[in-house]
Amino acid sequence: MAVNSPLPVAADLKPVAGIRLGHAEAGIRKANRKDVLVMELAPTATVSGVFTTNRFCAAPVQVCKAHLEGLHMSSGPIRALVVNTGNANAGTGDAGLAAANKTCSALADLLGCEAAQILPFSTGVILEPLPVDRLIAGLPQAITNLKEDNWFLAAESIMTTDTQPKAASATVQVGSHTVTMTGISKGAGMIKPNMATMLGYLAMDAKVAQPVLDHLIKQAADKSFNCITIDGDTSTNDSFILIATGVGSLEVNDIDTPEYAILAKAVIDLSQKLAHMIIRDGEGATKFISIAVEQGRDLDECRKIAYSIAHSPLVKTAFFASDPNLGRILAAIGYAGVNDLDVSKLDLYLDDVLVAKNGGRNPEYREEDGQRVMKQSEITIRVKLGRGDVETTVWTCDLSHDYVTINADYRS
Amino acid sequence: MAVNSPLPVAADLKPVAGIRLGHAEAGIRKANRKDVLVMELAPTATVSGVFTTNRFCAAPVQVCKAHLEGLHMSSGPIRALVVNTGNANAGTGDAGLAAANKTCSALADLLGCEAAQILPFSTGVILEPLPVDRLIAGLPQAITNLKEDNWFLAAESIMTTDTQPKAASATVQVGSHTVTMTGISKGAGMIKPNMATMLGYLAMDAKVAQPVLDHLIKQAADKSFNCITIDGDTSTNDSFILIATGVGSLEVNDIDTPEYAILAKAVIDLSQKLAHMIIRDGEGATKFISIAVEQGRDLDECRKIAYSIAHSPLVKTAFFASDPNLGRILAAIGYAGVNDLDVSKLDLYLDDVLVAKNGGRNPEYREEDGQRVMKQSEITIRVKLGRGDVETTVWTCDLSHDYVTINADYRS
Numbered sequence: 001m002a003v004n005s006p007l008p009v010a011a012d013l014k015p016v017a018g019i020r021l022g023h024a025e026a027g028i029r030k031a032n033r034k035d036v037l038v039m040e041l042a043p044t045a046t047v048s049g050v051f052t053t054n055r056f057c058a059a060p061v062q063v064c065k066a067h068l069e070g071l072h073m074s075s076g077p078i079r080a081l082v083v084n085t086g087n088a089n090a091g092t093g094d095a096g097l098a099a100a101n102k103t104c105s106a107l108a109d110l111l112g113c114e115a116a117q118i119l120p121f122s123t124g125v126i127l128e129p130l131p132v133d134r135l136i137a138g139l140p141q142a143i144t145n146l147k148e149d150n151w152f153l154a155a156e157s158i159m160t161t162d163t164q165p166k167a168a169s170a171t172v173q174v175g176s177h178t179v180t181m182t183g184i185s186k187g188a189g190m191i192k193p194n195m196a197t198m199l200g201y202l203a204m205d206a207k208v209a210q211p212v213l214d215h216l217i218k219q220a221a222d223k224s225f226n227c228i229t230i231d232g233d234t235s236t237n238d239s240f241i242l243i244a245t246g247v248g249s250l251e252v253n254d255i256d257t258p259e260y261a262i263l264a265k266a267v268i269d270l271s272q273k274l275a276h277m278i279i280r281d282g283e284g285a286t287k288f289i290s291i292a293v294e295q296g297r298d299l300d301e302c303r304k305i306a307y308s309i310a311h312s313p314l315v316k317t318a319f320f321a322s323d324p325n326l327g328r329i330l331a332a333i334g335y336a337g338v339n340d341l342d343v344s345k346l347d348l349y350l351d352d353v354l355v356a357k358n359g360g361r362n363p364e365y366r367e368e369d370g371q372r373v374m375k376q377s378e379i380t381i382r383v384k385l386g387r388g389d390v391e392t393t394v395w396t397c398d399l400s401h402d403y404v405t406i407n408a409d410y411r412s
Numbered sequence: 413m414a415v416n417s418p419l420p421v422a423a424d425l426k427p428v429a430g431i432r433l434g435h436a437e438a439g440i441r442k443a444n445r446k447d448v449l450v451m452e453l454a455p456t457a458t459v460s461g462v463f464t465t466n467r468f469c470a471a472p473v474q475v476c477k478a479h480l481e482g483l484h485m486s487s488g489p490i491r492a493l494v495v496n497t498g499n500a501n502a503g504t505g506d507a508g509l510a511a512a513n514k515t516c517s518a519l520a521d522l523l524g525c526e527a528a529q530i531l532p533f534s535t536g537v538i539l540e541p542l543p544v545d546r547l548i549a550g551l552p553q554a555i556t557n558l559k560e561d562n563w564f565l566a567a568e569s570i571m572t573t574d575t576q577p578k579a580a581s582a583t584v585q586v587g588s589h590t591v592t593m594t595g596i597s598k599g600a601g602m603i604k605p606n607m608a609t610m611l612g613y614l615a616m617d618a619k620v621a622q623p624v625l626d627h628l629i630k631q632a633a634d635k636s637f638n639c640i641t642i643d644g645d646t647s648t649n650d651s652f653i654l655i656a657t658g659v660g661s662l663e664v665n666d667i668d669t670p671e672y673a674i675l676a677k678a679v680i681d682l683s684q685k686l687a688h689m690i691i692r693d694g695e696g697a698t699k700f701i702s703i704a705v706e707q708g709r710d711l712d713e714c715r716k717i718a719y720s721i722a723h724s725p726l727v728k729t730a731f732f733a734s735d736p737n738l739g740r741i742l743a744a745i746g747y748a749g750v751n752d753l754d755v756s757k758l759d760l761y762l763d764d765v766l767v768a769k770n771g772g773r774n775p776e777y778r779e780e781d782g783q784r785v786m787k788q789s790e791i792t793i794r795v796k797l798g799r800g801d802v803e804t805t806v807w808t809c810d811l812s813h814d815y816v817t818i819n820a821d822y823r824s
Binding site: 054 | 465466468504507508538539540541643645726729740744745746748750751772811815819
């Protein structure tokens with residue numbers, strides 16, 4: 001069960017003018033499962049994407065990048081996205097690339113556009129050939145299902161080991177314009193996005209110039225999907241896509257405007273919400289843990305320390321057990337790779353409880369106080385480095401028996 | 413149960429002339445448990461140590477370093493080592509440092525030497541005050557127990573979550589001289605040594621000049637304890653100590669000699685054996701996994717990739733399940749941080765089975781072959797990078813339910 005993350009309500013997910021969504025059951029890996037999603041965009045839409053930095057980046061990621069680069073060249077706007085689950089089409093070499101391209105061509109034929117105007121995405125098992133014929137055979141069904149009011153089923157269609165769909169909406173008032181935005185995400189394991197996350201799609205009905213959208217997606221990713229981790233495994237298929245359908249009345253052509261600032265905040269907030277949903281539904285997660293590293297010299301050292309804590313199996317199992325074995329956090333800070341760290345300046349808090357002071361146990365720290373916080377389902381670890389004024393926050397979950405069960409059973 | 417690692421037989425562990433070992437039950441954390449070990453050295457002994465790089469390095473580690481540095485200055489030779497389990501004396505600030513120094517003084521008084529001639533070690537829970545009075549009260553009992561033929565009980569005395577003691581002996585013929593060496597180690601979790609490991613002690617009866625011993629310990633650590641990982645957590649207390657008692661007939665004063673080469677090989681082999689024992693007894697381990705990365709450009713990239721595989725919770729749970737979900741290995745290679753890696757040159761083997769060829773699935777790979785190897789308790793993952801001639805091997809274990817159970821229960 002996801003941690004404090006109620007199931008999204010279909011009726012709460014707002015249609016975004018200029019994007020229609022349709023799902024299909026194509027039998028990619030298993031029968032009778034929604035496993036294909038098509039998102040069709042208005043011709044006015046601008047689209048930006050950020051992708052995994054994994055060197056084994058999947059074939060569809062390579063095709064997406066090429067097609068988005070084409071945007072800046074001669075080809076027409078992106079007209080549709082197609083996602084399949086059940087197979088990642090990664091580690092599949094030239095055959096995988098051909099399969100991704102074939103999918104784009106097939107969908108382009110059905111929609112009457114060019115293959116370069118399609119973005120393909122895959123998620124699932126790595127190193128297995130994509131059953132591209134079954135995928136293509138499912139496309140007409142997805143197109144039949146296309147409608148604006150289909151975000152809930154769309155979120156369901158991209159799930160793998162997720163226990164529940166992840167989706168959220170927001171509206172933001174920018175001057176006289178009301179902007180509607182809805183996003184979906186998926187992912188529960190192999191989560192340590194690096195530039196982007198498993199799969200995340202966020203659409204809004206504003207008209208946003210391409211360079212502005214390209215700037216915004218990086219801002220949003222860096223404050224959301226790039227700050228979460230479940231198991232430290234950066235996927236081969238991470239993708240986060242931001243869509244401005246251009247159908248609404250707001251138009252943003254410049255980042256140095258009050259309109260951009262308001263819109264950007266709303267996009268970042270919604271991206272963060274979608275990213276948190278991934279952690280709350282982390283494989284086997286029983287706790288949602290925020291790790292704030294403050295008073296650092298630069299962002300790099302703050303992130304190193306936050307991720308070192310977030311990835312430590314010993315820290316994560318202690319949280320699972322609600323055991324305030326907090327020396328494990330100090331050990332993780334100590335091996336984070338900040339080689340000139342002076343631990344005698346460091347303070348460690350668990351929520352409001354000062355556990356370690358000047359690098360040693362706080363004489364006033366009482367085990368009962370640590371125990372009280374550890375029993376909560378939402379916990380903040382706060383590390384004050386005492387050497388600068390930079391801070392960052394990373395979100396993660398605990399490591400439970402269910403993580404092992406899920407990942408020992410996922411494929412078999 | 414440790415993986416293919418039979419319990420050492422006390423009678424097989426050879427006494428090393430010039431070192432006597434004595435244990436005590438001091439009630440450091442729990443009653444009726446061997447938790448203190450004293451090792452007394454001949455005045456002719458030379459001693460070298462390598463220690464954790466964790467910035468939160470424990471108080472005893474700081475004292476050890478200072479006393480070993482003193483060796484090169486004016487103070488006399490190291491006369492004894494004292495180890496306690498049940499408490500790491502780490503994250504304990506100035507009080508922890510005072511406790512470590514007090515321990516050295518107390519033992520020095522009992523043995524009639526200076527505090528600077530004692531090396532202290534602690535292992536156990538971090539962030540809790542060392543019960544130094546109980547430790548000191550246990551020293552006379554340890555001294556009463558001192559004898560050369562006590563390696564098995566010594567190995568038992570330094571255990572924490574280890575399921576069995578770790579010890580091994582060897583003799584090596586160097587010209588007309590027979591050198592006897594015996595070592596012990598401990599550690600089962602918080603294992604990703606960086607310069608050294610949890611606790612490892614190796615003594616031999618040769619006479620080895622200090623600079624030669626300092627050189628040898630780095631060679632041995634880099635090929636043994638520095639190549640193992642269980643959970644990626646570098647401890648605050650890692651220490652590996654090499655002792656040459658100087659009582660035997662062999663004398664080595666120069667590394668550019670055939671004698672050094674023969675002795676070094678024997679020390680490295682025994683260090684590797686002791687390091688492997690730690691992995692075989694890794695918390696919850698059911699498999700012993702060797703990860704060989706070959707054809708790299710430099711050692712750094714080979715190690716990055718090997719550790720990336722070795723630390724991936726997804727890879728480790730797949731091995732636990734004997735599930736050949738081998739795309740997870742490709743993903744771990746891809747995010748290892750070798751940014752110019754050309755995956756189209758990469759081959760992946762599981763033992764003798766070629767799984768991926770030129771970065772994609774080997775067309776001739778059959779799932780049954782992968783399955784066959786995955787079921788074994790000893791497995792080699794071999795990655796050929798196709799970009800150089802450097803290679804390295806790292807050893808690890810799988811991630812099982814028992815790892816979670818042990819670490820969720822360790823302290824409580």
